[in-house]
Amino acid sequence: MDFKGAYTTANLKFLLEGFYVTLEVAFIAIAISFVIGCVTGTLRYAKVPVLSQALAFEVELIRNLPLLLIIFFTRFALPEVGINLGTLYSSIVALAVFEAAMISEVVRSGLNSVDKGQIEAARSSGLNGARTLWHIVLPQGLRRMVPPLVSQFISLLKDTSLAVGIALPELMHNANIVVGHNYNSAIPILMVVAVMYFVVNYILSLVSRRLENRMA
Structure with a gap:
């Protein structure tokens, strides 16, 4: 293991550049997918005629496709019909579309979990739908x-690491390049990558717990 050769200023800077792209893609995709997922899940919960069934079909279709296939589709298939998004935006769109389908199910399940008796009581007290x-x-x-x-x-x-398949210069893509130049740096580099992912995901989990406590 070549820790000294792995942890050069140039390598660490290169990894941080990839990590920035990872965060950029992730947070933009999260914002888009959250909005779309909430709207889709709410419309399905409301059982809007025809629209609800159409959305259900779309959600089930996307949820049962591999994310990598959707990424490849946005990057390589859409340009065939004149829609060339580029590597960055292809990744964002693919992740947002896939995640929106997942979030819509979370939203629909959350709304369906509310006690029906409370809904009936609200309607009987004069509140509309x-x-x-x-x-x-x-x-x-x-x-x-x-x-x-x-x-x-x-x-x-x-x-977001799956976007390495379309050469998005995110964290894993840049880590692979560093390791490709020095195979003895594989373990040290992957350790840094693991720490980067862990820190962000752990912060998200802490935020989740705090939100739960506030809403309890």
């Missing part, structure tokens, strides 16, 4: 959504 959803269902469902939502965000952050 929209106000019941906003004042009764969402506040309670949100408490149950926090842990699985954060788990999905953590998964998305780790899944």
